Amino acid sequence: MRLLLSLLPLLLPLWLLLSATAVAALPAASASEQPVPQPVRYGVLASFPPFQIWPQDGVPGGADLEIVGEMARAAGLVLQPVRYTDYRQLEADLAAGRIQLASSMARSAERELQLRFTPPYAQFQLALLTRAEQPSGALLPDLAGRSIAVVNGYASQAQADRLFPLASRVVVGSPREGIEAVRTGRADTLLESLPVLVDIIEREQIRGLSVARRIDAPSGRLHLAVPATQPALAQRLAEAVRNYPPLRVDSLVEAWSVRAPDSRPQALQLSPEDTAQLAAWPAPVVGLVGRDAPFASLNAEGQPEGLSVDMLRGVLQRLGKAPRAWLALTPEQVPAALAAGRVDVLVGADEGAESASQLRFVGPFIEYPTVLIGRPESGAFDLVQMYGRRLALPPGSAARPYVESRYPGVRIVDCPALEACLAAVRQDEADATLADVVSTMVAMARQPRADLQVIGAEAQLRRFHSLALPERHAAMVPLFKRALDVAIDQDMPQLKNRWFSRSVQADVHKALLRRYGPWAAAVLALLGALWWLHSRRLWAEVRRTQAAQQAAERVGTEKARLAAFLAHEVRNSLHSVIAGAELAQETQGAAAANTASAPAPSNAARLAEAARSTLRLLNNLIDRDRLDAGRLRLHTEPTRLMPLLQAVAREMAPAAELAGLQLRLQGPQPDPRRQVDALRLQQVLRNLLSNAVKYGAATPGTAPAEVELAVLPADPLAPGTVVMEVRDRGRGVAPADVPGLFEPYGAAHRDTASAGLGLPISRELMRLMGGELTLQARPGGGTVVRISLQAEPLPEAPAPAPVRALHVLVVEDAEVLALLLARAFEQRGHRVEVAATVAQARLRLAAGGIDLLLSDLHLPDGSGSELLAWARAELPAPAPWLLAMTADIDTEAAALEGALVRAVLQKTGDAAALAERALREVSA
Structure with missing residues (x-):
């Protein structure tokens, strides 16, 4: 591989020369027929193996160069690589559009504000890297007082913030710098992509480091990214990603990666140096901390037992050792025992910042979540809802520093152990306590507590079980880590089956069953009989209710059908009355034209106005129901406003004449076609003019009695806004009464017959059309009702062809x-x-x-x-x-x-x- 990279600077110019010669030899016609590939500036990191590699004065390489190159050719693109040594500069240039493409990008909400992403083309694990003598992989919020190196700008930085919010940070510029920070002790851990870490470590033969844990996280999904301003490019690349074979990605990444030795062999291989080191280490005294069944506790004979105990035995067996003695300790006794050198290995010790200076933890070999335990009526489901409440915790709990720093509003109540914490909650000395789910289930099985239950969970906190060695045995930690890895692979399934499948406190359960079983059976039988009687009555009541509901629905349906039928018939009758009255008016008008006197309002005009008034009331009632039910629909069409307004004015003129009012119309100038619902707009104008006529009689001392319908001149800056006003000189409306006018069935003048429907329905119709309706007092007396709607002017349509006689x-x-x-x-x-x-x-x-x-x-x-x-x-x-x-x-x-x-x-x-x-x- 190194030989190939050294020859690439010599081969690349030759390949470009041959390619140019071949292209020049093609006929001109074929060149014109082939689409020209779109050039794309592609940002490449100088050191991000095995995905991106670009040595100084060398040529770019890496799995991404081949993967993205093949995708680009499929998308009709040609890549123009641009070298970067700083990832943040690459991301900034991509967001600004100075380059058009980057790969191996993790998707995040912050990046989506500036970038577009393709679907993921690869998925890789993250790894927690530590020094070999400190191989703890426990995901504690504070990392037990250890520091973590984060690569500035990388997606792994966000994952570190999520997993380790309380751990101190060492900011580095690249994964290589982060590895060096861990190796030299400047940082204790590093969270980064597993293939990247393995490639750098194996390529440079860096020793003394250990991958303590592998983590599946969203930042392990790799995407192609383009600027947010390039949606078409993103779509083309997304299609290429979807069509790219996943096995090809795996093979290319493997080809560019330095193969790492199997970190978990089937059997522990000991070198002569390892054998000599073990021979010099005496048989250990094991400290058993606490009483944590089913992990580490003493049985009835005083012998240690549990999953953690068996795991330690398996590790020591692979190292050729056996415990010399077992020493039971409380958490408070551990520091003194370590200082006196009385223990060599600990099981059951919790990893935390206070123990980091005395112990080296190896593991974890098992972990599980933490739950919140409280009374059912507490109403708290997580730590956020515990604000201002009391939380019982032991002084040595690993959750304590997390709660104190992230949730200072939670009041912590001290309790020595889980049983005491549960007792504090039951006695109302605390509102809840935190414990791991396994310990909780064991405690509940040992002593049932009907007044306590699991009320929530805290995903950020987990319980980890590890082995611990004192600082004086730090040299043995790498051997313990290797032996533990083998034991986890080979022994853990059997240990889980043994310790988690067997019953806990089976004898207690049997005794409870013998003592309370008959009484419980009798109570259950009585409850069953009562429930049977209650069920029969309940089902009978349900059937009666369903029958009554169905009958009511049938009656409602028939009423709705009858109402629709009556509305149609009444409308038809009113239309006939209006049409007949108009016909009579035309006849009377023709007769009056032969006389010299001014025509007086006729009975036909009064009849037409009465019918129109009734029709408006009926339409408003029906539309009120439809608006409430959300069933009213608009039907828009290109319309000129002037004919529409003239029709309304002609219709309302007889009513104005009967009221002794003059109706004036001021139309739009000019009058382009607009897309509106003409019928609904006319309905609104009829309601407004009807109100103006009804309440528009002039008051003494005011201007002459008239009603105006005016279209205001269009605003040149907003030609699509149409504003109309209906003005009268009537008694007006007090400002305090205006809001009530828009309430259904409200009216300003109770001494006048009014259903109170016109204005509310008119405003809702205007809003349905995208407009608004307002009402205000008019200077000099009266009111002004203004309506506005959005209706852009339409281009003039060609004149319709004359319709033949039909x-x-x-x-x-x-x-x-x-x-x-x-x-x-x-x-x-x-x-x-x-x-x-x-x-x-x-x-x-x-x-x-x-x-x-x-x-x-x-x-x-x-x-x-x-x-x-x-x-x-x-x-x-x-x-x-x-x-x-x-x-x-x-x-x-x-x-x-x-x-x-x-x-x-x-x-x-x-x-x-x-x-x-x-x-x-x-x-x-």
């Missing part, structure tokens, strides 16, 4: 409205026939010759939608245009548009506008 079939059971529709179509040059039922319409359609079918959806002998579906499926070509009309465009009616008919039109009482809308749909 043969129209109107299917409508309201006789007056059908007559006015027929008249409106005839005035526009079309021939019209009218049918009042589905049967009549089918007969006429079957005869042929109909160009446009306009049908109501609710007919006396059937559904208009069924008639339209029949016409669509059965009529021969050329089929007529199909349009539907209804007084109530609900969700079901709107669903017909596009699927069955060209459009669904809403009946408003203005037959001419309805006919004009139908002809626009046909000509569109």
